[in-house]
Amino acid sequence: MKAKELLAACFVLFGALLVWPLLSIPNRAVLVAGVPALVLYLFGVWAVVVAVLAWAARRSGDEDGP
Numbered sequence: 001m002k003a004k005e006l007l008a009a010c011f012v013l014f015g016a017l018l019v020w021p022l023l024s025i026p027n028r029a030v031l032v033a034g035v036p037a038l039v040l041y042l043f044g045v046w047a048v049v050v051a052v053l054a055w056a057a058r059r060s061g062d063e064d065g066p
Helices: 003-017 037-063
Strands: none
Touching (some): 003 037
């Protein structure tokens, strides 16, 4: 999969994870270790986005030859 295709797929996937119907699932009055579940969900999605984009950037850098 090329880098542009991978980034487009990531954009769609992570965009889908941040729309209201899916945000309503963790939006409960539940605390996990004293932190609301919605906050953990948002930070978890954010961390995964950063990790996947860093991996994609490193991967695309390896594919580019001299």
